[in-house]
Amino acid sequence: MGKKILLKHDHVSGIQGYEVYRKMGGYTSVERALKNMTPNEVTEEVKKSGLRGRGGAGFPTGLKWSFMAKPKGVKRYLVCNADESEPGTFKDRYLMSRIPHLLIEGMIASSYALGANTAYIYIRGEFFYIARILENAINEAYANGWLGKNILDSNYSLDLFVHTGAGAYICGEETALLESLEGKRGNPRIKPPFPAVKGAWDCPTVVNNVETIAAVVPIINDGGEAYSKVGIGKSTGTKLISASGHINKPGVYEIEMGITVEDFIYSDEYCGGILNGKKLKAVVAGGSSVPILPADLILKTANGKPRLMSYESLADGGFTTGTMLGSGGFIVMDETTSIVKNLWNFTRFYHHESCGQCSPCREGTAWMEKVLHKILDGQGSLTDIDLLWEIQRKIEGNTICPLGEAAAWPVASAIRHFKSEFEEYVKNPSSINDVKHYFEVNKLEMA
Amino acid sequence: MTETKEIKFNEETLELVQRIIKRYPEGKQKSALLPLLHLAQAEFDGWLSAPTMDYVASLLNILPIEVYEVASFYSMYNLKPVGKCVIEVCRTSSCWLMGAEDIIKYLENKLSIKAGETTEDGMFSIKTVECLGSCGTAPMMMCGSQFHEKLSFEKVDNILDKLKSDDKRKTYFDAVVVEDY
Numbered sequence: 170m171g172k173k174i175l176l177k178h179d180h181v182s183g184i185q186g187y188e189v190y191r192k193m194g195g196y197t198s199v200e201r202a203l204k205n206m207t208p209n210e211v212t213e214e215v216k217k218s219g220l221r222g223r224g225g226a227g228f229p230t231g232l233k234w235s236f237m238a239k240p241k242g243v244k245r246y247l248v249c250n251a252d253e254s255e256p257g258t259f260k261d262r263y264l265m266s267r268i269p270h271l272l273i274e275g276m277i278a279s280s281y282a283l284g285a286n287t288a289y290i291y292i293r294g295e296f297f298y299i300a301r302i303l304e305n306a307i308n309e310a311y312a313n314g315w316l317g318k319n320i321l322d323s324n325y326s327l328d329l330f331v332h333t334g335a336g337a338y339i340c341g342e343e344t345a346l347l348e349s350l351e352g353k354r355g356n357p358r359i360k361p362p363f364p365a366v367k368g369a370w371d372c373p374t375v376v377n378n379v380e381t382i383a384a385v386v387p388i389i390n391d392g393g394e395a396y397s398k399v400g401i402g403k404s405t406g407t408k409l410i411s412a413s414g415h416i417n418k419p420g421v422y423e424i425e426m427g428i429t430v431e432d433f434i435y436s437d438e439y440c441g442g443i444l445n446g447k448k449l450k451a452v453v454a455g456g457s458s459v460p461i462l463p464a465d466l467i468l469k470t471a472n473g474k475p476r477l478m479s480y481e482s483l484a485d486g487g488f489t490t491g492t493m494l495g496s497g498g499f500i501v502m503d504e505t506t507s508i509v510k511n512l513w514n515f516t517r518f519y520h521h522e523s524c525g526q527c528s529p530c531r532e533g534t535a536w537m538e539k540v541l542h543k544i545l546d547g548q549g550s551l552t553d554i555d556l557l558w559e560i561q562r563k564i565e566g567n568t569i570c571p572l573g574e575a576a577a578w579p580v581a582s583a584i585r586h587f588k589s590e591f592e593e594y595v596k597n598p599s600s601i602n603d604v605k606h607y608f609e610v611n612k613l614e615m616a
Numbered sequence: 617m618t619e620t621k622e623i624k625f626n627e628e629t630l631e632l633v634q635r636i637i638k639r640y641p642e643g644k645q646k647s648a649l650l651p652l653l654h655l656a657q658a659e660f661d662g663w664l665s666a667p668t669m670d671y672v673a674s675l676l677n678i679l680p681i682e683v684y685e686v687a688s689f690y691s692m693y694n695l696k697p698v699g700k701c702v703i704e705v706c707r708t709s710s711c712w713l714m715g716a717e718d719i720i721k722y723l724e725n726k727l728s729i730k731a732g733e734t735t736e737d738g739m740f741s742i743k744t745v746e747c748l749g750s751c752g753t754a755p756m757m758m759c760g761s762q763f764h765e766k767l768s769f770e771k772v773d774n775i776l777d778k779l780k781s782d783d784k785r786k787t788y789f790d791a792v793v794v795e796d797y
Contacts, residue, residue, distance in 0.1 A: 255747070256746070258749065295692065336691035336692035349650065
């Protein structure tokens with residue numbers, strides 16, 4: 170078995186409730202932090218751990234915390250980003266519904282480090298049932314003295330609330346999330362100022378992903394140095410990977426960073442190989458936004474080294490031959506998958522989710538969707554492929570928030586690695602009819 | 617289908633509204649808008665009519681336009697009447713790979729409506745949605761707060777039968793907390 174840090178107790182019966190969670194050592198990080206450490210010492214441990222943001226960007230968490238402005242008399246906030254909506258990602262959902270107290274414990278310790286006396290968990294609206302689970306756990310935490318006034322007689326007080334969103338991918342972007350928390354449309358803000366200076370209600374705010382905040386708990390318990398020894402290089406610790414698509418064992422896996430991609434896909438401990446004994450065609454390794462890689466490049470880097478599950482190894486080769494770890498949304502596609510049609514699906518998604526603020530994204534995503542639709546309708550020409558390339562190039566880097574890049578990268582990488590498939594559809598439209606629906610391919614009958 | 621009833625929360629809900637507003641800093645009551653719209657949608661027939669949105673605006677002491685612009689931005693708010701059971705089918709990435717299109721087609725055939733429409737008896741609406749974080753248990757659909765996962769046509773049949781015999785309006789507030797599962 171691989172190393173487990175966050176999901177060490179996920180299969181313990183009753184771990185969702187306070188009693189069992191506490192019995193398994195829960196809330197010791199809060200005791201340790203509040204009784205024996207100053208807020209700065211907590212931040213230092215997080216810095217030492219090398220923990221990087223688990224939502225997708227991979228920015229060093231300790232550094233992000235250290236940017237928090239601390240003007241006298243101004244309230245500060247910690248907001249947990251539980252808006253998990255990157256296609257292919259469902260790790261936070263698992264963590265929150267299975268071990269809600271781990272997130273709450275992490276929120277308390279992190280809020281203490283940041284000097285926040287009010288914190289929010291912004292959860293996507295579709296996870297209403299998880300919001301209930303969290304609220305239940307928060308009530309238990311209040312009842313047992315972990316939240317509220319003067320926690321553990323430390324003079325430190327914290328109130329924690331759950332805020333439900335209402336269906337918008339863009340609210341996973343931290344400034345859009347803050348707008349949404351303030352009761353507005355989820356339009357990302359222009360940065361700077363960054364949230365650490367001017368965030369929720371214009372007050373200094375840190376926004377961290379669920380998994381990031383949960384990782385603060387073992388970092389305080391065992392020390393930042395111990396955490397930094399797990400993993401490989403600058404990819405310290407473990408990562409929750411959401412594995413889905415054409416594999417035998419989809420699910421959430423906690424991996425120690427540095428295992429090989431091949432091991433992750435084929436070993437029985439993880440994905441258990443490709444569904445129905447088919448061949449691997451491509452992988453989107455970090456949520457729908459990251460570049461897609463064909464089988465040979467996901468298993469080995471361009472210079473023939475085994476590809477590892479780490480920030481650095483997955484990025485090896487830049488965007489020419491590499492990709493990103495992203496959110497850890499690992500989508501596997503078998504040999505029957507149409508890359509063009511899958512790309513149309515992704516592009517339709519980004520078109521639907523564009524907030525509409527920036528023209529390149531608003532118009533570009535719609536345009537790309539139309540061009541892909543045209544190709545799939547058998548009406549495409551070779552210049553359409555060039556057109557797609559041009560559009561994505563003009564979105565990238567020209568928008569307020571990274572949704573522009575998120576929409577551009579899948580298009581660029583699909584053309585880069587699978588151009589012949591686009592050309593085939595254009596030259597031979599009848600081949601498009603061979604694109605079968607999943608249930609047909611697998612001979613599942615209509616009931 | 618929709619009888620006219622007075623648009624006003626009952627006392628209990630109004631107390632909840634006050635508790636929700638208190639979660640946010642003083643004077644920032646607009647922050648409670650998203651949670652309040654969820655409450656209003658659940659209370660008033662599953663959708664947000666203009667009078668409903670005006671009522672929410674009055675509760676928060678903000679302009680109606682501030683409510684309209686938010687309600688139209690988020691996909692969970694319905695701006696026209698819907699059936700008692702809104703079937704929200706994920707159509708993105710992994711669900712798509714695992715047959716979401718087949719599921720949508722199957723639902724459309726079975727209910728004789730297209731996605732975005734409501735059955736004549738007002739029982740069902742089909743709504744296609746984007747990734748609901750159920751990729752490892754794809755394909756999936758959601759009704760009320762309930763996730764229905766690893767769908768097959770047979771499973772869809774059973775779910776629809778059950779919903780029909782329950783004959784209840786499903787809302788996001790149906791969620792119950794299961795201690796262990």
